Amino acid sequence: MSPNFVAPxxxxxxxxxITDPKDYLNFQKTEYKLEPxxxxxxxxxxxxxxxxxSDHHTIxxxxxxxxxxxxxxxHEVVGRVVELGKNVTQFxxxxxxxxxxxxxxxxxxxxxxxxxxxxxxxPVHGYNTLWPDKSEHQGGYSTHIRAQELFVFPLPEEIPSxxxxxxxxxxxxxxxxLVRNNIGxxxxxxxxxxxxxxxxxxxxxVALGAEVTVFSRSDAKKADALKMGATRFVATTPxxxxxxxxxxxxxxxxxxxxxxxxxxxxxxLDVGKKFVFVGxxxxxxxxxxxxxxxxxxxxSGSHIGCRTExxxxxxxxxxxxIKPWINVIPMAQAADAIKSIxxxxxxxxxxxxxxxx
Amino acid sequence: MSPNFVAPxxxxxxxxxITDPKDYLNFQKTEYKLEPxxxxxxxxxxxxxxxxxSDHHTIxxxxxxxxxxxxxxxHEVVGRVVELGKNVTQFxxxxxxxxxxxxxxxxxxxxxxxxxxxxxxxPVHGYNTLWPDKSEHQGGYSTHIRAQELFVFPLPEEIPSxxxxxxxxxxxxxxxxLVRNNIGxxxxxxxxxxxxxxxxxxxxxVALGAEVTVFSRSDAKKADALKMGATRFVATTPxxxxxxxxxxxxxxxxxxxxxxxxxxxxxxLDVGKKFVFVGxxxxxxxxxxxxxxxxxxxxSGSHIGCRTExxxxxxxxxxxxIKPWINVIPMAQAADAIKSIxxxxxxxxxxxxxxxx
Numbered sequence: 119m120s121p122n123f124v125a126p127x128x129x130x131x132x133x134x135x136i137t138d139p140k141d142y143l144n145f146q147k148t149e150y151k152l153e154p155x156x157x158x159x160x161x162x163x164x165x166x167x168x169x170x171x172s173d174h175h176t177i178x179x180x181x182x183x184x185x186x187x188x189x190x191x192x193h194e195v196v197g198r199v200v201e202l203g204k205n206v207t208q209f210x211x212x213x214x215x216x217x218x219x220x221x222x223x224x225x226x227x228x229x230x231x232x233x234x235x236x237x238x239x240x241p242v243h244g245y246n247t248l249w250p251d252k253s254e255h256q257g258g259y260s261t262h263i264r265a266q267e268l269f270v271f272p273l274p275e276e277i278p279s280x281x282x283x284x285x286x287x288x289x290x291x292x293x294x295x296l297v298r299n300n301i302g303x304x305x306x307x308x309x310x311x312x313x314x315x316x317x318x319x320x321x322x323x324v325a326l327g328a329e330v331t332v333f334s335r336s337d338a339k340k341a342d343a344l345k346m347g348a349t350r351f352v353a354t355t356p357x358x359x360x361x362x363x364x365x366x367x368x369x370x371x372x373x374x375x376x377x378x379x380x381x382x383x384x385x386x387l388d389v390g391k392k393f394v395f396v397g398x399x400x401x402x403x404x405x406x407x408x409x410x411x412x413x414x415x416x417x418s419g420s421h422i423g424c425r426t427e428x429x430x431x432x433x434x435x436x437x438x439x440i441k442p443w444i445n446v447i448p449m450a451q452a453a454d455a456i457k458s459i460x461x462x463x464x465x466x467x468x469x470x471x472x473x474x475x
Numbered sequence: 476m477s478p479n480f481v482a483p484x485x486x487x488x489x490x491x492x493i494t495d496p497k498d499y500l501n502f503q504k505t506e507y508k509l510e511p512x513x514x515x516x517x518x519x520x521x522x523x524x525x526x527x528x529s530d531h532h533t534i535x536x537x538x539x540x541x542x543x544x545x546x547x548x549x550h551e552v553v554g555r556v557v558e559l560g561k562n563v564t565q566f567x568x569x570x571x572x573x574x575x576x577x578x579x580x581x582x583x584x585x586x587x588x589x590x591x592x593x594x595x596x597x598p599v600h601g602y603n604t605l606w607p608d609k610s611e612h613q614g615g616y617s618t619h620i621r622a623q624e625l626f627v628f629p630l631p632e633e634i635p636s637x638x639x640x641x642x643x644x645x646x647x648x649x650x651x652x653l654v655r656n657n658i659g660x661x662x663x664x665x666x667x668x669x670x671x672x673x674x675x676x677x678x679x680x681v682a683l684g685a686e687v688t689v690f691s692r693s694d695a696k697k698a699d700a701l702k703m704g705a706t707r708f709v710a711t712t713p714x715x716x717x718x719x720x721x722x723x724x725x726x727x728x729x730x731x732x733x734x735x736x737x738x739x740x741x742x743x744l745d746v747g748k749k750f751v752f753v754g755x756x757x758x759x760x761x762x763x764x765x766x767x768x769x770x771x772x773x774x775s776g777s778h779i780g781c782r783t784e785x786x787x788x789x790x791x792x793x794x795x796x797i798k799p800w801i802n803v804i805p806m807a808q809a810a811d812a813i814k815s816i817x818x819x820x821x822x823x824x825x826x827x828x829x830x831x832x
Contacts (some may be wrong), residue, residue, distance in 0.1 A: 229746060237771050239720070251832070298747070331783045389586060389594045390655070392775075395768055410777030411752055414594050418749075419768030 121475035123163040123198040123356030125150060126262040132474050133260030134452050139156035139179030143453040145259070147474075148188060148435050152225030152264050153253040156226075159269045160209055161201035162217055163475060166285030166446075167258035168194030171374065171397075172219070172399065176246055177335055177456070185254075186246050192258030192470070193219040193244025194287045196279040199270075206267045206418040217272050217433075218286035219244045221255060221265035236294070236422045243268075244287070261474045265456040271428050274436035275365070276293055280446050282337060284467040285435060287422065289442070292319035292370055293431040295394045296326055299368045301410060303327030306388065308366045309348070312339045317443055317466040319370045320346045322431065325438040331366070333358075333383075342465070346443070354379060362386040369393045380417070381410040389414040395418050442466070448473045478832035480520040480555040481570070483509060489831050490617030491809050496536030500810040502616070504831075505545065506625025507676070509621050510610040515582075517566055517627045518558035519574055520832060523642030523803075524615035525551030526825040528671060528731065528754075528810040529576070533603055534813070542611075543636050545578030549827070550576040550646045553636040556627075557731040563624045566709050569617050573630050573789075575643035576601045576779050578612060578622035588688070592625060593651070593779045599623075601644070616809055618831045631793035637803050641671065641824040642705035642792060644779065646799070649676035649727055650788040651780030652751045655699040656725045660684030665723045665743065666705070668730030669696045672753055674800055674817055674823040676727045677703040679788065687725070690715075690740075699822070711736060719743040726750045738767040746771040799823070805830045 135148035144214035144299035153340040154360045155161060172279040175181045195217045199209045209215065222242030223235045230238050242249055255265060292315055295447050301307055305328040309319040312332050319366030324347035332343040339410040352358055359382040366387050371378065383393055392415065411417070421433070434440070443466045447454065492505035512518060530548035532538045552574040556566045566572065579599030599606055601616030614620065625825045632641050649672055657782050658664055662685040666676040669689055680687040681704035688707040689700040697708040709715050716739040723744050728735065731754045740750055749772065768774070780788070791797070800823045804811065812825035 126644060158513070234746050234771070299703050300701070389591050390606050392773060411774060414775070414777060416773040416775030417768060418773030420771060 121163070121165055121472050123165075123200055123475065125161060126199045129155070130261050131256070131262040133256055134449060135188040136177045137188045139177060139184075143456060145276045145419050145452045145458065148190070151257060151264060153249055155201055155203055157203040157205040158205055158266050159264050160215070160267055161204040161262055161264050161289040162195060162197040162270065163200045163213060163262055164179060164195055164197040164198050164258050164260055164472055165279050166469050166471045167192040167449070168286070168288065169452070169459065169470060170194060170219070170284070170287050171459055174456055174459045184246050185248055185475045186256065189246045189369050190256035190260050191245050192260065194283045195258035195263055195285045196273065200262070204268070208267065209270065209272070214272045214273050214279065214284050216286045216359065217263060217265045218290055218428065221263070222249060223266070225268070229429055233424045233426050236424050240344055243303060259449055259470060261472070266423055266424060269423070271432065274432055274434040274439070276439070277432065280444060280469045280471065281442055282432070283469050284442055285318070285431065286428070288314045288467060289318045289322065289435070290423035290431055291315055291396050291420070291430050292372065294427045295370055295396065295420040297370065297427060297430070298420070299392060299394070301326050301368055301392050305329070305367045306331070306365055308333060308369035308383070310369060310371040310378065310383070310464070311373070312343055313372060314464065314467045315372035319372055320348050321442065322434070323442050325434055325440055326350070342443075358382065359385050364388045367391050371395045372397055384410040384415050387415040392416040392418045394418045394420050401413055443467050446471060478520070478829050480557055480832065482557045483517060486512070488617050489612070490613055491806060492545040492547045494532045494545045496534060496541075500536040500813060502769070502809045505547070506641070507547075507613060509619060510558055510606055510612055512558055514560040514562040515623050516560040516621050517556055517563055517572070517624055518619055518621050519552060519554040519572060519627065520557045520619055521552055521554040521615050521617055521829055522636050523553050523640050524549040524806070525643070525645065526809070526816065526827060527551060527576070527644050528816055531813055531816045539626060541603050543613065546576050546603045547613035547615065547617050548602050551640045552615035552620055552642075553630065553640045553742050557619070558769060565624065566629070571630050571636065573628045573639050573643045574615070574620060574622045574626060575647055575785065578620070579606060580623070580625065581792040582625070590781045590783050593781050601774075616806055616827060618755045618829070625782055627697070628782070628789065631789055633793040633796070634789065637826045637828065638767065638799055639789070640826050641799055641801060642675070642788065643785070645671045645824060646679065647779070647780035647785050647788055648672055648753050649729065650679045651784045652727055652753065653679055653779040654784060654787070655777070656749060656751070658683050658685050658725055662686070662724045663688070663722055663724035665690060665740070667726060667728040667735065667740070669700055669823070670729060670731075672729035672826045673820065674703060676729055677705050678797050678799065679791070680704070682791055682797055699800075716740065716743050718728055721745045728752045731753055734829045741767040741772050741774075744772040749773040749775045750774045751777050766770070770780055794815050802825050803828060
């Protein structure tokens with residue numbers, strides 16, 4: 119039965135909610151009032167939604183206590199436009215769109231105006247978050263979400279919905295540092311950690327024309343990395359950096375663990391180049407000495423991406439026929455997806471398709 | 476009596492040497508054979524030489540054991556060309572020149588060929604260092620030094636020798652990150668620590684047209700900072716960063732201490748901008764969390780500067796009539812200069828003038 123993409127009755131959505139971080143696998147169908155449909159907002163009926171590591175961090179309380187009473191996670195949404203705020207001009211009812219890990223920003227700050235709305239100091243993220251008027255925003259393990267028009271992206275027809283979904287956070291989070299660091303034909307890119315984010319760093323790095331090397335703690339994912347287009351796979355055993363002196367134009371670190379051999383990685387960067395974190399280890403960077411930095415290399419971070427990057431990423435994905443490695447299951451099985459993140463078995467992203475509409 | 480700028484008899488120089496790190500204030504006049512005058516090298520008779528923090532780190536053994544049997548420090552040399560290797564084309568006997576903290580590089584690597592010879596993996600530094608043929612190189616608290624032509628800089632007539640000397644390391648080390656980070660009119664630059672390096676970061680930042688803010692642990696140097704051209708002085712008491720959210724286009728860290736409030740500084744950088752270390756704290760960056768980096772900012776380092784930067788720095792210094800804050804004393808008083816680094820009393824660089832020629 120194909121989903122019934124209609125507006126939420128009386129602005130009420132139904133989602134798979136977690137009500138207690140101690141019971142974080144117990145998704146319960148829950149009805150809740152959406153935030154108001156302000157003039158610049160769009161309502162999207164959810165067709166499918168990717169499962170991101172952030173979802174696990176949030177529902178387990180790993181990133182701290184919640185802002186909202188319960189949490190409906192999901193910030194990699196593909197769906198149909200079913201309502202338009204009255205100032206929304208670029209979408210039509212019924213149009214297929216994507217929404218990622220940010221649904222709002224102030225719209226007036228310097229960063230909102232210079233293609234850095236992903237760095238707006240007053241962001242509204244994909245779930246477990248409040249709008250300035252304190253109304254709650256929940257995510258895409260649900261029938262509907264609302265978002266500012268700026269954070270709703272038209273999708274190229276060529277990309278199936280389940281393949282587009284996880285590009286909207288996982289894809290964009292790796293695409294943004296690639297393009298901000300001018301990666302293109304001839305560039306050499308390192309990717310640390312081959313999970314959901316890392317696999318996108320490989321796919322988009324290759325699509326941009328770079329030679330990609332994957333670093334991982336063991337050889338377990340070597341075959342996958344090469345199949346994704348990486349030209350080299352390096353298991354980070356002691357001394358791994360010796361043959362890679364100043365090799366890379368960029369290293370994207372998608373590993374969530376601490377105790378990364380950062381000083382060793384820094385020696386593999388060319389002068390003036392960066393090691394960019396796209397993940398958020400909870401602990402500090404204990405092992406970093408500025409002696410390693412003094413050779414003109416840097417440590418940096420990156421947070422999602424901006425709209426113009428999202429649109430160019432989707433265009434590239436359509437042109438290059440990028441296929442993410444995904445596992446598609448019904449939304450009612452969200453707990454299984456969370457478990458596969460926890461035990462590391464996910465290869466490489468789970469997409470939940472709606473069973474609520 | 477003006478110095479007698481002649482070639483070293485039989486290639487023998489006289490320098491003020493330290494022979495034991497435990498006795499690091501005991502400079503003794505010592506004769507030693509210079510490295511060979513290879514075809515690409517120049518011999519410079521030393522008129523004056525700046526005293527850098529590195530000199531103190533080296534003679535005390537703070538940077539580890541020595542490469543040479545004794546050490547003649549000094550890598551901020553101004554003097555006269557007195558000998559030319561047979562392939563040297565751009566200098567004449569008697570010409571006034573400067574030599575900084577590097578005297579040699581391989582000349583063939585990628586970095587030597589792309590204006591990054593200061594990042595050559597086989598550098599020969601200003602003293603306590605060996606050439607590939609194992610001949611020793613000593614520094615500028617002496618009658619003579621030898622250096623590859625690439626590391627010898629013609630000096631604009633307008634700059635007196637004692638004012639040019641410390642630009643060649645201290646100046647260049649701060650000028651390079653300023654220009655590599657596109658600092659110019661309208662830029663906002665932070666400078667952490669007002670010592671020899673920090674004072675140059677202020678002078679050159681201002682000369683490039685930036686608005687410069689100096690950060691220091693106390694207000695002790697506030698008046699000096701403002702006199703150098705800084706527009707603001709911030710004592711880093713708790714909460715200092717609160718009013719400076721994403722203010723800076725670059726922060727140059729010239730502080731040698733550890734326990735810097737790095738996470739706080741990172742919040743004062745604009746998106747995509749960097750906190751650049753030009754000093755070398757011995758300990759790691761214990762307090763850095765990647766959470767601070769994730770907002771698109773970076774930690775980086777920088778090592779001296781390249782020839783093209785040295786030449787453009789000297790041109791700028793001449794045009795803008797930059798006056799370093801220096802204290803000029805005879806070379807025989809080198810121990811006093813070292814003591815003033817140790818006790819922090821130097822304001823802001825000591826220049827030793829020859830009493831050996």
